[in-house]
Amino acid sequence: MIAAVLAGGKAKRFGEEKLLYKVSGKPLILHAIESVLKAEGIDEAVIVTSREKKEVFEELGFKVIVDELEIGPAGGVYTALRKLGDVFVIAGDMPSIKPKFVDYIIKRFYELRPLACVPKWENGYLEPLHAAYSKNFLKILEEQITKGRYMLNEAIRLSNSCYIEIEPLPKEWRESFFNVNTKSDLRKIRGSSRV
Numbered sequence: 001m002i003a004a005v006l007a008g009g010k011a012k013r014f015g016e017e018k019l020l021y022k023v024s025g026k027p028l029i030l031h032a033i034e035s036v037l038k039a040e041g042i043d044e045a046v047i048v049t050s051r052e053k054k055e056v057f058e059e060l061g062f063k064v065i066v067d068e069l070e071i072g073p074a075g076g077v078y079t080a081l082r083k084l085g086d087v088f089v090i091a092g093d094m095p096s097i098k099p100k101f102v103d104y105i106i107k108r109f110y111e112l113r114p115l116a117c118v119p120k121w122e123n124g125y126l127e128p129l130h131a132a133y134s135k136n137f138l139k140i141l142e143e144q145i146t147k148g149r150y151m152l153n154e155a156i157r158l159s160n161s162c163y164i165e166i167e168p169l170p171k172e173w174r175e176s177f178f179n180v181n182t183k184s185d186l187r188k189i190r191g192s193s194r195v
């Protein structure tokens, strides 16, 4: 399966291009890409970003596809499904991806063949940016986007999705969801074993 690495967005909370910000000597997004590529079920990583950032991300040596919508992560997933087919989606700002967790989700995805296979917390909160999507999810996503409804969670709940309960899984897998939104989030990774 291809990993679609979302890399559009404005990084307003961070204040500059966070995905190229060097963490332990390399761009934040490379931590995410290198980790997801360690999953056995992932053969390739493709970066999904806006037209203006295409070239800078190409310099990292990975295939880049352009998200023309710029409506947030839902547009990135839409672009990935249209251009790549089934994908495992991650956010480029997730430096602590656990390859075993990715493989666990991919395995369930191939067993159950849902439209999406998404981790879910006990309180109902979903983790849609660490999830497997079928190309058949495109139809409902497109309908939702056409209506101006850009919440991925909503499209997932309207679909025949498989939910992965997070609480019973190994606790350290939860680090996989950690994402860098502010400069102070960097303190949480520096000096720790996260990356």
Ligand SMILES: Nc1nc2c(ncn2[C@@H]2O[C@H](COP(=O)(O)OP(=O)(O)OP(=O)(O)O)[C@@H](O)[C@H]2O)c(=O)[nH]1
Pocket (backbone or CB within 6 Å): 006, 007, 008, 009, 010, 011, 012, 013, 014, 048, 049, 050, 067, 069, 070, 071, 072, 073, 075, 076, 077, 090, 091, 092, 093, 129, 179, 180, 181
């Ligand atoms: N392809 C694509 N990716 C996006 C888009 N918006 C956000 N992303 C990515 O989705 C992931 C989660 O984004 P957030 O951290 O919520 O948002 P952000 O825009 O990067 O930052 P803020 O402006 O601080 O909210 C990040 O990896 C972003 O790069 C978009 O419109 N298109």
Ligand SMILES: [Mg+2]
Pocket (backbone or CB within 6 Å): 091, 093, 179, 180, 181
């Ligand atoms: Mg984020």
